[in-house]
Ligand SMILES: *[C@@H]1O[C@H](CO)[C@@H](O)[C@H](O)[C@H]1NC(C)=O
């Protein structure tokens with residue numbers, strides 16, 4: 001076998017393990033909502049297995065969406081030897097990204113996707129129908145308490161309607177098309193408590209922009225989020241969708257809202273719009289939802305709890321050019337920052353309620369001299385509703401420039417991009433430098449109300465200023481953060497008796513062992529691991545890959561390491577691009593396991609997908625850093641410490657050069673499904689073997 005698995009740390013202290021060795025209490029702990037939903041969609045679990053954060057599971061999601069990238073996914077699917085998709089009801093194809101690109105090349109790509117969908121009987125939504133995520137929600141593919149994935153980073157959006165939505169990579173999408181399945185490691189789950197209610201004029205956008213700005217030290221990086229709150233029922237679904245959507249920018253892998261009466265009412269209203277015969281949103285499915293509102297258990301575990309008091313929020317503006325900077329509107333308003341362009345576009349904030357809110361503000365006014373205000377509905381249905389409500393006309397009368405429903409300036413495509421030296425204010429979700437046009441422009445994000453007010457006043461302004469009143473002052477936001485200690489899991493350690501421990505498949509090692517080689521840095525990126533100049537050369541041999549592995553990080557890496565070493569590194573290992581060679585070059589060096597404080601999420605997925613194992617053990621890097629605190633710095637250092645990972649016990653033991661145990665740590669369980677993927681050399685190999693099984697069955 002080769003390959004890697006990113007096993008997240010389950011943070012049990014050594015002292016603690018020793019303490020539990022004598023106890024006999026069986027494990028009984030409730031599940032949070034995330035774990036409950038994964039449980040429903042996990043396949044091939046041993047009987048009575050309850051899944052928790054850290055566990056690797058094979059999942060069969062309710063639906064998988066892909067957009068313009070459906071063609072690369074289709075090519076991958078065909079490349080794996082697949083002919084027919086496993087379940088065409090599971091798959092949705094939408095065209096939403098490059099919809100303004102009418103070149104022959106793009107039209108041909110779009111046609112290819114449409115033809116593929118037709119051949120396979122896949123539900124297909126053409127360019128102009130709207131943004132994929134919005135369609136998934138409007139058409140009920142993403143449904144409360146269901147697992148919905150998409151090959152797009154904003155799949156978190158589905159959390160707004162209580163559906164666990166998370167991004168996947170193209171290989172995962174191809175695997176689901178071919179077999180119905182892929183894998184997931186349940187992330188640590190953070191509870192975000194939204195206390196109280198929002199003051200008038202403060203919106204969902206302000207909530208998420210504030211959260212990103214107030215907790216800007218990676219507090220939720222690669223976590224699943226669950227939103228709770230004593231009065232969360234009062235938060236409208238459109239606000240929840242905006243908040244969930246931008247949990248992506250906050251660094252999270254999902255952002256789940258509760259399944260409550262507000263949500264059920266949202267579906268009852270949807271039904272009025274859709275009529276009685278919709279295949280997914282109908283009396284029966286809504287009745288089921290009403291009678292079975294999935295909730296987390298009272299004794300569920302959350303890795304941390306972040307709290308903010310909604311009643312202390314005032315409108316916030318994010319930027320310029322980063323969601324990690326958020327500034328109270330009152331401050332920017334007093335700076336008199338002139339705007340050139342305003343945008344009410346994209347899936348984030350261009351639903352009916354957003355368009356109506358903007359229309360209420362511009363009504364009876366004209367857009368300021370020298371300002372262009374672009375509007376595009378999240379979908380054609382939203383646009384039709386906004387037209388029927390008169391809101392669309394109000395915006396056009398004020399001088400707005402309409403764009404087709406779908407993506408556009410938000411991702412730097414089509415008309416209306418920011419030019420050099422310009423200032424833009426937008427109700428979208430990302431403002432990275434250069435994303436919306438020139439790198440020398442300033443991009444700010446705000447609510448539809450603030451965007452509309454700024455377009456009328458001609459500078460960043462509050463709705464009050466449209467009618468000549470001053471911008472209301474800012475108050476201090478009340479926030480807290482609590483790290484929760486992991487409950488004692490006696491059975492984790494009890495399974496010390498091998499019989500009741502997890503099983504190991506033939507061909508998978510029971511133990512993985514090697515000397516730890518310390519690469520002492522944080523954020524070693526994919527270019528440090530595998531130089532960019534080789535990434536697009538297809539004919540690089542395994543020997544060459546091994547030779548250049550980590551050379552951008554340390555020229556001496558190759559000479560200092562040998563086969564079966566284990567790399568130990570700092571935090572956010574493998575951040576950066578999505579190049580798969582970052583995982584495969586480590587395997588080419590005959591290193592089968594990387595341990596780090598934490599990993600970049602895409603690197604983690606690429607690792608398993610290519611059969612490289614990973615373990616997340618922050619305590620270990622911290623111990624080694626302490627040990628070498630006074631030594632000469634060295635980029636690559638042999639430590640003389642040996643790590644042994646007992647796979648069935650899911651237990652890692654580290655011994656120092658004298659053979660003393662310095663660390664004992666529980667890690668996520670590597671179920672037999674995951675072992676099979678690794679044995680097959682990664683996800684693609686596994687899909688091929690599944691297809692072969694089917695062909696011979
Ligand atoms: C239009 O789409 C084609 C095919 O995807 C792409 O190669 C080209 O760069 C796009 N053009 C623009 C202006 O974005």
Ligand SMILES: *[C@@H]1O[C@H](CO)[C@@H](O)[C@H](O)[C@H]1NC(C)=O
Nearest residue numbers: 062063140141142143146280
């Ligand atoms: C949601 O999940 C349930 C249970 O898996 C399933 O019966 C239902 O069809 C799903 N709904 C959608 C819209 O996929």
Ligand SMILES: *[C@@H]1O[C@H](CO)[C@@H](O)[C@H](O)[C@H]1NC(C)=O
Nearest residue numbers: 268271275276277282283284
């Ligand atoms: C669906 O439910 C509504 C209200 O409960 C009812 O008026 C309607 O007749 C039902 N429709 C169908 C098709 O059963």
Ligand SMILES: *[C@@H]1O[C@H](CO)[C@@H](O)[C@H](O)[C@H]1NC(C)=O
Nearest residue numbers: 131133134154157245347348
């Ligand atoms: C969330 O934001 C992204 C990026 O603009 C967008 O692609 C996606 O459709 C949005 N989803 C919704 C429904 O808000």
